[in-house]
Amino acid sequence: MKQLWHDYMINSKRWQESSSGWVDTMTKSKENKAEYEKYFKLTENPVPYRDWLREKENGTTTNTTKTSK
Numbered sequence: 001m002k003q004l005w006h007d008y009m010i011n012s013k014r015w016q017e018s019s020s021g022w023v024d025t026m027t028k029s030k031e032n033k034a035e036y037e038k039y040f041k042l043t044e045n046p047v048p049y050r051d052w053l054r055e056k057e058n059g060t061t062t063n064t065t066k067t068s069k
Helices: 002-042 049-058
Strands: none
Touching: 002 049
């Protein structure tokens, strides 16, 4: 019985770590999408989301603000 408890605790800890990582990933994704939405609304010729995200991760994002007409 002692071994079963030990296995349960290891599995429980592993599950908690992986679910925390998942939550962190989903939170970051939500934040990125909100940031992209702002970028999209303020940019004259916005790049597609995937390109924008790649540029953001590389530190090369450029913004050209839309002008009012």
